[in-house]
Amino acid sequence: MTIAVEDIRKSYGSTVVLGGINAEIEEGKITTLLGPSGSGKTTLLRVIAGLETADSGKILFDGNDMTKVPVQKRGIGFMFQNYALFQNMTVSENIAFGLTVKKGADRPSDEQISKKVKELLAMIKLESLGGRRVDQLSGGQKQRVALARALAVEPRILLLDEPFGALDAKVREELRTYLLHLQRKLGITTIMVTHDQEEALEISDRIIILNHGRIEQAGSPDEVYDTPENPFVFSFLGHVNIFRGRVDDGFAVLDEKSHDQIFIRPHEIRLSLRRHQGDVPALIRSSRNLGFHTVVSLELENQESSSYVTADLDRTVWLQLREGAVNGTVYLNFAHFKFYSEQTKKFSDYELKTKWSYSI
Amino acid sequence: MKKRSSAVGYLLILLAFLFVAVFILLPVATVVKESLADGFGNYLSYLKAPGAKSALILTVITAVIAVPLNTIFGIMLAWAIAKYRFRGRRLLSMAIEIPYAVSPVVAGLMIVMVFGSTGLLRPLLDALGLKVLFAAPGIIFASAFVTFPYVAKELIPLMSEIGNSEEEAAVTLGAGFFRTFFSVTLPNIKWGLFYGIILTNARVIGEFGAVSIVSGKMLGKTATLPVYIELLYSNYEYVAAFTIASVLMLLALVTLVQKFYIELKERKHLKSRGAS
Numbered sequence: 001m002t003i004a005v006e007d008i009r010k011s012y013g014s015t016v017v018l019g020g021i022n023a024e025i026e027e028g029k030i031t032t033l034l035g036p037s038g039s040g041k042t043t044l045l046r047v048i049a050g051l052e053t054a055d056s057g058k059i060l061f062d063g064n065d066m067t068k069v070p071v072q073k074r075g076i077g078f079m080f081q082n083y084a085l086f087q088n089m090t091v092s093e094n095i096a097f098g099l100t101v102k103k104g105a106d107r108p109s110d111e112q113i114s115k116k117v118k119e120l121l122a123m124i125k126l127e128s129l130g131g132r133r134v135d136q137l138s139g140g141q142k143q144r145v146a147l148a149r150a151l152a153v154e155p156r157i158l159l160l161d162e163p164f165g166a167l168d169a170k171v172r173e174e175l176r177t178y179l180l181h182l183q184r185k186l187g188i189t190t191i192m193v194t195h196d197q198e199e200a201l202e203i204s205d206r207i208i209i210l211n212h213g214r215i216e217q218a219g220s221p222d223e224v225y226d227t228p229e230n231p232f233v234f235s236f237l238g239h240v241n242i243f244r245g246r247v248d249d250g251f252a253v254l255d256e257k258s259h260d261q262i263f264i265r266p267h268e269i270r271l272s273l274r275r276h277q278g279d280v281p282a283l284i285r286s287s288r289n290l291g292f293h294t295v296v297s298l299e300l301e302n303q304e305s306s307s308y309v310t311a312d313l314d315r316t317v318w319l320q321l322r323e324g325a326v327n328g329t330v331y332l333n334f335a336h337f338k339f340y341s342e343q344t345k346k347f348s349d350y351e352l353k354t355k356w357s358y359s360i
Numbered sequence: 361m362k363k364r365s366s367a368v369g370y371l372l373i374l375l376a377f378l379f380v381a382v383f384i385l386l387p388v389a390t391v392v393k394e395s396l397a398d399g400f401g402n403y404l405s406y407l408k409a410p411g412a413k414s415a416l417i418l419t420v421i422t423a424v425i426a427v428p429l430n431t432i433f434g435i436m437l438a439w440a441i442a443k444y445r446f447r448g449r450r451l452l453s454m455a456i457e458i459p460y461a462v463s464p465v466v467a468g469l470m471i472v473m474v475f476g477s478t479g480l481l482r483p484l485l486d487a488l489g490l491k492v493l494f495a496a497p498g499i500i501f502a503s504a505f506v507t508f509p510y511v512a513k514e515l516i517p518l519m520s521e522i523g524n525s526e527e528e529a530a531v532t533l534g535a536g537f538f539r540t541f542f543s544v545t546l547p548n549i550k551w552g553l554f555y556g557i558i559l560t561n562a563r564v565i566g567e568f569g570a571v572s573i574v575s576g577k578m579l580g581k582t583a584t585l586p587v588y589i590e591l592l593y594s595n596y597e598y599v600a601a602f603t604i605a606s607v608l609m610l611l612a613l614v615t616l617v618q619k620f621y622i623e624l625k626e627r628k629h630l631k632s633r634g635a636s
Contacts (some may be wrong), residue, residue: 049532051528051531070531072535078528078529078532080525084525084529086526086530087526088544088547088548097535100532101534103535134516149529149531152533153534183627227409274367
């Protein structure tokens with residue numbers, strides 16, 4: 001099932017929630033709607049589902065206009081942020097609900113329903129919990145029940161609203177992997193809403209980045225990460241150091257009077273104990289150990305006003321640097337950075353020309 | 361944690377008990393005592409009097425119509441106010457409270473103004489050949505008006521807290537409106553709803569002010585139980601009046617027991633939801 005979103009607009013009073021959205025959702029892929037809160041991503045998902053109506057615009061499923069088709073008849077599976085399990089029903093009853101509400105010839109027999117529920121319980125690995133009340137489940141279990149319930153009706157599209165938002169980190173990781181496997185197995189067209197860029201980069205085939213009710217950029221995770229079209233996308237897809245500056249002979253020169261900007265990700269900063277061409281001296285101010293890597297905060301020297309840089313280093317490199325740094329001074333350069341011209345509103349890429357070694 | 365009582369605390373508790381004893385228990389005991397003043401045989405005969413019987417029947421008819429009516433309206437109103445955002449929503453939720461704020465006597469007068477001989481709706485009623493004032497429809501209308509807010513007021517905070525998502529989940533799974541209401545919404549609000557219904561019922565049965573105005577207080581015809589009590593009382597038939605009063609009090613007691621039971625259930629229900 002392909003989905004086309006054509007010029008969808010929606011406002012609440014004078015607040016524009018969706019300002020003319022156009023998008024194509026590919027068959028059998030995971031497409032992520034990524035954006036900060038208030039970007040309109042959840043509203044767009046709900047408009048696609050039919051839970052909300054747009055002021056204007058069209059939603060097409062496989063080329064058929066679904067804009068006026070009620071949510072019950074769209075053939076979607078929707079997983080809600082807080083799971084929205086039916087509190088007065090058991091796990092099995094929750095999963096069976098979509099089948100039991102079917103009418104006439106569409107309604108499977110009770111045996112068929114209970115067989116299907118068993119299959120789904122096995123799929124989510126909760127075989128023994130069918131008779132449980134849903135308030136006795138853990139967050140991760142609830143989420144899987146919500147997924148099974150949505151899949152029971154064999155929807156043509158799976159819509160997920162912040163599916164991992166309410167889970168702790170370890171369970172989230174597990175379920176992310178699980179969902180990805182399941183989606184690949186079923187090949188169901190999936191749209192997921194998230195504000196978590198790591199999550200989006202990890203499991204999406206395609207990412208649509210929204211901000212203030214507009215699409216900032218759409219593309220594969222690599223495309224949007226490597227070639228962001230604007231500063232918003234660049235900043236939103238991970239940590240970034242932003243300076244005013246210019247480029248001189250391929251080197252970034254920090255210059256507070258410049259209108260242009262230099263964007264550099266923490267892992268693209270190179271630190272050394274010896275000074276190379278174009279290096280900037282910097283003082284180590286603090287560090288955070290994040291397991292296999294370390295985030296270091298550095299203060300640049302020789303700047304008119306103090307400016308801080310965040311660098312993300314391999315732990316072994318960091319330990320060598322800390323050992324060898326005289327008075328906490330290291331030399332910093334940008335291995336790869338982007339220059340954003342205020343005039344052309346475009347990024348250009350720069351790679352450091354000199355060969356690099358860390359400490360020696 | 362509750363604080364262990366200090367001297368002031370003890371004094372307040374003592375005053376509270378004293379207040380309850382003097383203003384509630386004493387009058388209740390008096391009603392029971394007075395109702396049995398002529399002996400148990402006479403107690404039964406007062407209950408069996410034709411006026412009592414017709415008052416009971418009228419009261420039951422009123423409750424049977426007014427309570428379901430207000431239940432349905434109450435659910436609809438609560439649904440609209442708790443689950444939708446629309447223009448005039450605040451106004452609507454304020455308007456619901458009018459019957460709370462207005463004295464029942466005034467409510468009765470308002471109904472007379474609308475349905476009476478010079479009333480706005482008189483031509484319509486005449487055309488339909490309907491008699492509202494001094495008849496059962498007026499009594500039912502007055503009772504329903506006075507008890508209008510109870511169900512809605514009980515449900516609005518409950519429905520707002522529960523939110524929409526279970527209903528939304530049901531419709532994405534293909535459930536229609538009625539299926540969603542009966543399998544998802546109703547089970548979630550059932551205790552609050554029962555509570556509202558019981559309060560409505562208790563108030564309908566006990567309503568005097570508005571009913572006494574619109575009914576014309578005709579013994580054996582338009583007298584509900586409370587009106588009948590007043591008729592007996594103003595006719596110096598004190599023991600008979602107290603006898604019927606004791607019946608109303610018994611109903612109140614039943615209401616109280618139900619209320620406590622439901623509160624217990626609801627707390628459990630909310631707790632299991634809250635743990636989710």
